[in-house]
Amino acid sequence: MIQLDNLTKVFETPKEAVVAADHISMNVPDGEICILLGPSGCGKTTTLKMINRIIQPTSGKVFINDEDTSGMNTQDLRRNIGYVIQQIGLFPNMTIEENITIVPKLLGWDKNRYKKRAREMMDMIAMDAEAFLKRYPSELSGGQQQRIGVARALAADPPVMLMDEPFGAIDPINRAVIQDEFLKMQQELKKTIMFVSHDIDEAIKMGDRVAVFREGKLVQYSTPDDLLAAPKNAFIESFLGEDRALKRLNLVKVSEVVSADIGSVRPDDTLETALSRIDDFGYQNSILMVNDRHQPAGVITRAVARTTKGYCRDHFQSAPPVVRLDDDLRKVASLMFANDTTWLPCVDDEGRVSGQITQRAMTHHLGSRFRSRPDNSASIRPDSNAAKE
Template sequence: MIRLDNLTKVFETPKGPVVAADHISMDVPSGEICILLGPSGCGKTTTLKMINRIVKPTSGKVLINGEDTTGMDTQTLRRNIGYVIQQIGLFPNMTIEENITVVPKLLGWDKARYRERARELMAMIAMDPDAFLKRYPSELSGGQQQRIGVARALAADPPVMLMDEPFGAIDPINRAVIQDEFLKMQQALNKTIMFVSHDIDEAIKMGDRVAVFREGKLVQYSTPDDLLAAPKNSFVESFLGEDRALKRLNLVKVRELVTDEIATVTPGDTLETALAKIEDFGYQNSILMVNERRQPAGIISRSLARTTKGYCRDHFQTVPAVIGLDDDLRKAASLMFAHDTTWLPCVDDEGRVCGHVTQRAMTSHLGARFRTRQGDTRNPDPAIKE
């Protein structure tokens, strides 16, 4: 959907020319989020702004859906690209509805259509249309204003969106909520998005691909997993941080590691039966008790089963934690550490036990992937032109 072909920007200064973006070539496939990542002054925002010609390129081309935008009318180009910035840029003298519908009005939409679109978008960003559309930006919190900025960028249903650190000025709690809501919207909307960030965790969470910049050059363009497993050089490695292996926990879902080999007992089983199953299973020091719907009902420990007689229903402990199939390994690891356990029962959407995930499996998976990619410094993605 977006192709940058040797895109270059040179700024003339009193001290001579400064190359802000140096022959940037990359492809962003349709429906993907590409994060432009790097330290301040590395050229990522300049590159973004050349796409909608807020900054005019010195040389090179921008192609959107195969069409060279060089000769395209600037206003037409910008009206077909959604644009969200950190400062939001809402018009203070306009209501929220008027802010959202600016571009649809310019495109000639009729009143009924653009008003309905505003209500649709308010529902999409989890804000009540009746409560907010007639308000002014000054009556909203910073996080709410940022959501309106996203809604305005989506108003005319553009195929391409550009986002320049859109969530950077929001507090961590609201930022995480908005990020999650935006990713849910993206699953439905399937936009092609270029997104500037300086936050590595945000890039890993939000991006299908990550482009790392340094001093105006595109250093590496990879999927988040490849980026963390195989940084191209020492700069990328240091920029990602020493905990990059742990960052990969965010990228792996529990369903990828769950095993259905989980021993269980029922409330009517004896503690002797529970101990036998624990011993047969091997390395676990407890066993899960499930109810008639196969939902977690308690835990029987090895020490309890060895020293006590009776039935499981009379001697169980509370299940410390469970994990869902669509949760990531970071959450699983956090729960394991918090509850001092080496395994967690996994449940489906109905809360039924469908297996378990272990600390050993997580370590093995991440280690194997890291060792496979480590040392492979070849460009892992043909979308970047070397």
């Protein structure tokens, strides 16, 4: 959907020529979010702004859906690209409804259509149309204004969106909420988005692909998992931080690591039976007790099973926390640390045990990915400077 072909920007100053973006070549597939990441002054925002010609390129081309945008009227180009900035940029003298519908009006939509669209957008960003459409930006919180900024960018249903640190000015709690809501919208809308960020965690969470810039050059363009598992050079490693293996916990779902091979006992089983089944799973010191619906009901420890006689129903401890298939490993690790355990049961939507996830399996999964060290430059066009670097 978006193709940058040797896109370059040189700022001329009285003393020297400053290369802000140096022959950037990359492709962003339809329906994906590409995060532009890097330290301040690396060229990521300059690259973003050349796409809608807020900054005019010195050389190179931008293609959107295979169309060379250099021949397009600038106003037409911008009206077909949603744009969201950190400062939000709502017009203070316009109501929320007027802000959201400004581009549809410019595109000639009739009144009923753009008013209906405003309400649709309010539903999409989880804000009550009746309560907010007639208000002015000054009557909204910063987080609410940012949501309206996103709604305005989406109102005309553009195929492409550009976002320049859109959530950077919001407090961490609201930022996480808005990020989650935006990702839910993206699952439905499938827009093609280029998104500038300086936050590595945000890039990993939000991006289908991440482009890392340094001194105007594109250094690496990869999926988040490839970026973390196989950084291209020492700069990327340093930029990602020494905890990059832990950052990968956000990217891996329980479904990728879960094992269906989990032992269990019933309340009417003897402790002798429990001990035998614990021994069958030698790396665990306890076993799950399940009820008649195969839901977690408690835990029998090895120490109790070995030293006590009787039935499981009389000697169990509280059931451990459970995880679901679509949870990420960061949640799993947090629960394991908090509950001093090396395994957790996984349950389905009805709460029935469907498997288990162990610390050993998590470690093996993450470690095997690092050991494989795949070629991570496949997404960079072979004629780009980044590929040659």
